[in-house]
Amino acid sequence: MSKSLPLLTPVETVACCSPVTREPLSADAAVRISPLLKALADPVRLRLLSLVASHADGEACVCDLQEAFDLSQPTISHHLKVLHEVGLLERSKRGVWVYYRVQPAALGDLAALLGGVGA
């Protein structure tokens, strides 16, 4: 594997491309964007993201999220990590609890990239 330049999270790089329907996506861009879609391409992570996004105050404690699933605690922790690493979820620790919130522009930029409404 050749080392690329992961200085930005996938979420940060997604804002800089014109819609996929407008002009052919470069190989580079595709490689940078796909991890973001890969992070979303799991039923559990999709629901986690949706739960956090639609939660009161826009943030949710891990303890809130666990209850919605019939999965072990490490598994939920793993999925949250994936969403966090690509930049979709922000993370803040308060006391013993960890809160996640959706990175504001993330989904919008991705939607623009796919749907072609944005730049």
Added chain:
Amino acid sequence: MSKSLPLLTPVETVACCSPVTREPLSADAAVRISPLLKALADPVRLRLLSLVASHADGEACVCDLQEAFDLSQPTISHHLKVLHEVGLLERSKRGVWVYYRVQPAALGDLAALLGGVGA
């Protein structure tokens, strides 16, 4: 694996949900939507889709697409099949050639689901 009800392609089911940021996605909906994102979550397939979408007349022959990649013919064929099966690409055979075009509303509906601009 329990059999669900795949009477509709993922693309067809995606239009019926409110944005993920609006209310928690049901487990069912998440399971139906994730295959669509999974299909997109590969650099090669992202580029294939983009190539088809931005091609003249909105459609492209497989022979056109192969050239853009340093991959074997079966591999490209496989990726096109994945995109076709989830309903992102339509397929039409003319003579010996096979042409693919983007299912019109597919990306827009997905963008609406993610970005929350749609219903």
Added chain:
DNA sequence: ACCGGACATCGAGATGTGTCAATATTGATA
């Protein structure tokens, strides 16, 4: 200082995915 609870990390097993070479299928053409 100790303990308990919230969350993360580790290691392992089962399953899924991307890729290729080989082969099959289909349609045009000689």
Added chain:
DNA sequence: TATCAATATTGACACATCTCGATGTCCGGT
């Protein structure tokens, strides 16, 4: 009909991913 070119399918392999139990870490309370 025989053959060639375009695309699909099959079988196999390496690698990634999802999940869990066990364990580690960090913080608050007693």
